[in-house]
Amino acid sequence: MVGFTGAVKEFGAVRAVDGLDLTIGTGERVALLGRNGAGKSTSIGLLLGLDEPTSGSVRLFGRAPADAVREGRVGAMLQDTKPVPRVTVKELVSFVAATYPRPLPVAETLELAGLADLAGRRADKLSGGQAQRVSFAVALAGDPDLLVLDEPTAALDVQARRAFWESMRSFTDRGKTVLFSSHYLEEADQNADRVVVIDRGRLIADGSSAEIKRAVGSSHVSFDLPDGSGGQAPAGLESLPGVLSVTVAEGRVRLRTSDSDATVDALPGVVRVRGLEVAPAGLEDAFLSLTDDADRPADPRYASFAPSPVQTPKAGA
Amino acid sequence: MSQATLVSSYVNLELRRTLRDTGFVIFGIGTPVLMYLLFTNVGGGSESTREWAVTAMVGLAAYGALSAGLTSGTAVAEDKAAGWLRQLRITPLSPAQVVVGRALTGSLMVLPAIVVVLLTAMLAGGVSVEPYQWVVLTLLLWVGSLPFTMLGIANGYQLSPQTTNVTNIVTNLLLALVGGLWFPISEFPGWLAAVAEWTPGYRFGELGWATVDGNAPSLTGVAVLAAWLLLFGGYAAYAYRRSGRKA
Structure with a gap:
């Protein structure tokens, strides 16, 4: 219809x-x-x-x-x-x-x-x-x-x-x-x-x-930001197996990955891991992964579209 | 539901909305009445006074109608800004029904301005003309105001609320002044009087002045007014179509 x-x-x-x-x-x-x-x-x-x-x-x-x-x-x-x-x-x-x-x-x-x-x-x-x-x-x-x-x-x-x-x-x-x-x-x-x-x-x-x-199948791996890193994610995380993106927030490093096992196995080679957590992705993560390309300001045709972060309802807002 | 019923239910809604706009109603009717009282009570007291009371009555009733017609455009612009026009577009009402309904509403809101000036002239100004002349005068001024209503509505579809407001005020003053609705064009310098004869304001007033003189409106005058109606009507249709395009 x-x-x-x-x-x-x-x-x-x-x-x-x-x-x-x-x-x-x-x-x-x-x-x-x-x-x-x-x-x-x-x-x-x-x-x-x-x-x-x-x-x-x-x-x-x-x-x-x-x-x-x-x-x-x-x-x-x-x-x-x-x-x-x-x-x-x-x-x-x-x-x-x-x-x-x-x-x-x-x-x-x-x-x-x-x-x-x-x-x-x-x-x-x-x-x-x-x-x-x-x-x-x-x-x-x-x-x-x-x-x-x-x-x-x-x-x-x-x-x-x-x-x-x-x-x-x-x-x-x-x-x-x-x-x-x-x-x-x-x-x-x-x-x-x-x-x-x-x-x-x-x-x-x-x-x-x-x-x-399911199609996107990503999950999250996060751990404490190592001391003395000055708020920056340690170098080399982006190139670990499965890693799609790296973010730092509230003293934690967050990796979005398509293969959490491979990512976790490879982590000790790059950084000393403390407080490790692995969590499955929600629809929001799937969405972020799908729209990832839009984060790269490659094409000037889209310059007037300022992409804003995806919102989820805030409890008690 | 038939086409006519649809339009009338739309007119019904818009009329209620307009009548609740008390500022519009009071100023729209009050301004020409005040001006009439002012114009006919300053100076005078002679033979020419009676004649002036009739001339001014027609001029200011026409001015009230012109101004009420144009002002309906301000409401249109507000409706556009509030998203009401887009909302109407996604109802089964056709664009033609919306424009016709709007024009009818604007046109109906012109009537009170005419009637109240005529009543004031009759009761306070001591103007008396034949009964048939009162009727013809009211009808001609009402029908003749349609070009101005179309112009006001067109501006409303085309422009932002603020711009519509300013445009309508300036247009209103120019048309009324140059059209001789406040001061007769016989007082104008020759070149301005010549210009005035091509304006819709003058030809609109002329419908009324001919009537109180006991004459039929001049064919030239009706033709000039009809040409303006076509022009402004076309502008309104064009502006309405355009107004829907932008999200």
């Missing part, structure tokens, strides 16, 4: 989407993962017909995206939208619902989005979390076959995030197709059957989160 074929979107000299191929079938719950500037929002803009691809094609329900939108088959929650000024929650949801051919009853939408108590409030006078729920209600209102959510939980605290995903699940349990973007890897792990990782506008991994973790 969703198909990107060699889709390219250029903004001036920058290729935000660079030959994306992706097919999504009915009933799938797909997470679109990538760091800031990876091309997630641009891809979603193409999918919703807000933008035209520079080349390649994007189809939605077998037709041009704008036509599928016009038929009321899609509901979406966009990034960076502020609440609509001077309308009540109920007026807004009722209006959007009325534009769709077979909408959900407004009361049901408000209930699903957790807004039943706020129906009469002005949308521009709500808290950030409440406003996000209004955006979600707007996406649901028409009872669309496909729900597209662009970083739906970006501005929410942990509790609001949990409540949000519960609402989403109660909607998608009705057999809806969902595509959501996120840079919170735990969310992808918990709320999607399929994880699609994009970087620099290209698809770099596609599978269940378990598959992606």
Whole structure:
């Protein structure tokens, strides 16, 4: 029902989407993962017909995206939208619902989005979390076959995030197709059957989160930073067998490796090891390893994309 | 749901939103009324005063309509900045329905400004014209304000909120002044009067002045105004399409 074929979107000299191929079938719950500037929002803009691809094609329900939108088959929650000024929650949801051919009853939408108590409030006078729920209600209102959510939980605290995903699940349990973007890897792990990782506008991994973790198969080896090293990692670690990256933080040296046994065996030849720990990789590590190339500032075309570190939800944030 | 019902439910929503913007409502209606009272109470007291009360009534009702039409663009620019226009794009509403709905809303918000100036002139200014003239005057000023509403909306789609605001204020002053809505163009130097005859502001006022004189609007005037409507309408359609492109 969703198909990107060699889709390219250029903004001036920058290729935000660079030959994306992706097919999504009915009933799938797909997470679109990538760091800031990876091309997630641009891809979603193409999918919703807000933008035209520079080349390649994007189809939605077998037709041009704008036509599928016009038929009321899609509901979406966009990034960076502020609440609509001077309308009540109920007026807004009722209006959007009325534009769709077979909408959900407004009361049901408000209930699903957790807004039943706020129906009469002005949308521009709500808290950030409440406003996000209004955006979600707007996406649901028409009872669309496909729900597209662009970083739906970006501005929410942990509790609001949990409540949000519960609402989403109660909607998608009705057999809806969902595509959501996120840079919170735990969310992808918990709320999607399929994880699609994009970087620099290209698809770099596609599978269940378990598959992606397995395919990358990296783990972490860490040990105390040796005395007298002046906060620098000892030389020679990068070239040990299996080592993918070396970082130093909080008095520990951290190696990401594709073969922890070989790395550990070779360590004593380079450094005196104290406080050794070996841990399996999470989805985050898989993600880091997949997007590793982007850390090398090789290609000036991407200069305007400042890659930011991948975020994971902070407990109690 | 039919096309017309869709548009009317959109107009309904936008009207509610506009009416809750109390500043817009009060200033939009209050400014031309205040100016009318000021213009007709300074000096005068002679035979020409009565005539001036009618001329100023038409001029300031037209000015109120012009200004209300342009101002609806400011709200459009705000909606664009808040992401509401993009949100509308992903509903089943077509771009044409959104633009038509917006123009209708802007157009309806012009009516109060016209009616209140005419009522003030009737009640406080002692202006009296034939009953049919009141009706024709209101309708012509209402319909004739459409080019300005389109221009305001187009600016809103095209420009940032701040730029829209400044552009609309400057456009408003220029069109009203050069169009002779405040001071009749008969007082203008010859070259400026010649320029004025090509402006939409003057031709808009002329619809009203012809009506209170008991004449039909001039064909030239209607043609000039229609040409401006086409131009501004085209600008609005172009600006709306462009506004959707940038993420």
